[in-house]
Amino acid sequence: MGKIAVSITCAKNDTDKATVGFVVANASVASGQETVVFLTVDGVYLSEEGYTNDIHEEGFAPLKELMSQYLEAGGQLWVCSPCFKKRGLDEEKLVNGAKIVGGAKLIEFLSQGAACITY
Template identity: 25%
Template sequence: MSRSLVIKATSGEDAPERCNQAFTVAAAAVASGVDVSLWLTGEASWFAVPGRAESFSLPHAVPLGDLLQGILAGGRVTVCTQCAARRDLTEDDLIDGVRIAGAPTFVEEATADGVQALVY
């Protein structure tokens, strides 16, 4: 049985290293053939809006926009329902391929057989 990885990014510009780590691990896992689901919550939700990941900068890090494109190419990206609502974001505001879903979906993904969940 293959394992899957569910990663929750809980920060954005407010904690750039922690944010970048979540995207880096997700992109590396996708590149390794792992089934990846990246959840964007809190300030990380903004990176689902076109152009926002490209404006993020962290010295000595792969550009966040590149990481996000890699994740979208082989994995799933989800914005938390409540986090989207608090920022007045709808699916029409998001990058193609990013969905909005809530806690029941996160719990279902994170507790499935063969899944490892990480929170950054």
């Protein structure tokens, strides 16, 4: 089993990239890879419960559904701590399965041979 990190830097400012990031993450976890989605910069907004309810790019499943499928399949969802704090988000409103981490956690994962793709 390999290791894949999918870094998502956008949210409603680029719903296409946010959606495709989770499509790729779902493909990764479905193929048996240890997969981490790292939400950073504006991507941290995706970690807020209810935020993705109205995001649905044509040709893809709704983003909320993609995120749920990813987490149910065993994918990990990490949220950049400094980015989260900078935007004044509330930890009480995190989606189930999301974990706030620092950059060192991502670096540790990458140093174990993980490939990374960024959206």
